[in-house]
Amino acid sequence: MSKRSTANGQLVRNLSTGLALFLLVALMFVAGCAKSTSSPAPESAQPTVAQGSCLECHSNSEKLKADLEKDPPPQVAKSTESAGEG
């Protein structure tokens, strides 16, 4: 086999390897884009809160605050005479 034909074979192998690498990188890029566009959770994943349910108040800080300000819970009576460490 001549030196020339050996050089041609090497060229073909290099081109094939380069093409395969290019395709692999392109595939990874496309897959990465697809993943990044699908990451935000859809709104429907959030729990729905029914009107009149416990969670209507207990999962809503603003509602709880307003309700507690309007009708404060009774305070636990404690003596003010306690002193020192228990």
Add this chain to the structure above:
Amino acid sequence: MPPLEADQKVLVSTSFLKTTHGSLDCVSCHGGVEPASTRKEAHKGLVARPSATANSICAKCHQAETAKIGWSLHLTNAGIVDLKNGVLAPRVNPEKLNVLQPAVDTHCASCHTSGCGDCHVSRPVASGTGFIDGHNFIKTPNSVLNCTACHGSRIEKEMLAKGPENLGLKPDVHWSPAGMQCASCHTSKWIHDPAQKSPDRYHVGEAPKCETCHVSKEGFYKNGMHAMHANPKAGTPDLQCQVCHSQPYNNCYACHVGKDSKGLAFFKTDKSEFNFEIGKNPNPTAERPYAYVVVRHVPVAEDTFAYYGQGLLSRFATQPTWKYATPHNIVKQAPQAKDCNSCHGNPNLFLQAKDVLPSELKANEKVIVTSPPKKR
């Protein structure tokens, strides 16, 4: 620890709703009415702390964890309030238990946990309640929000080095830098699954022991001090680990209880102070065979319950007021263990008659060290 705002105490996080507990209907654990148009209507028949009820709802699923919960000293507080078997038992006047028991229940029982939830979902009732993490359940109690929320005067101050600044205290080495949590030593076996019922914390078989981790370490007895004072075969006095590795700790004196003009319970302690006293072990056992231990002054006094009647602790002097203690302020090298003569020839480290109130001398006969070790 500052209390939570009222709304934060009961605000449920959305992350809870994705958990097993969060998938249950609120009313299935808490009762109440759902749907409802007002708070009053919604809270009719509400059970705010379902785990605090007899035959707690938790047991329906968590049978193994709750099977022996009735033995849990955290739940019963029996070590303090059981006047027949607890720590007060040897001091009480047995003929006046009917007067003393209500007093103890009023003033000394408020710290017990009210159920599973006090450690696994909320701050304890005694520290103001409120969710730890938006109603999410936690398997391991939070050292700060749960444990030291109650164990503050002694454990928190000692473990976090919150004593007087002039003492130069360091945090317990297990806490910092080691980063261990309370539950690292105080396991669930000790807290709510003991092998047998115990009258107080020092009798629980699963109580943490330093030796469990440290004595088994290779080289433990190559340390000359360990070879001499932590080895029962050495022929020298065996010392509790804290004698060498603890720092000054909190001591309380003369707690008195009563009720104010509105009928509300109160307590007053005379003083609290950080100091360090080595005493004789008043009650050597197979588990704690040490000759010398660190002793802490307990707050009870002969007239602690005088508001309720005279002579309720008629056998007060049968027990020391300086008691076996396990301060949570361990360091690798405490000043008293720097070398032999840091302790030997340093009588101020030892509980002597001069350190004891005259009225408590008889009670402490067994723990007072009459001949502290001389300089070597």
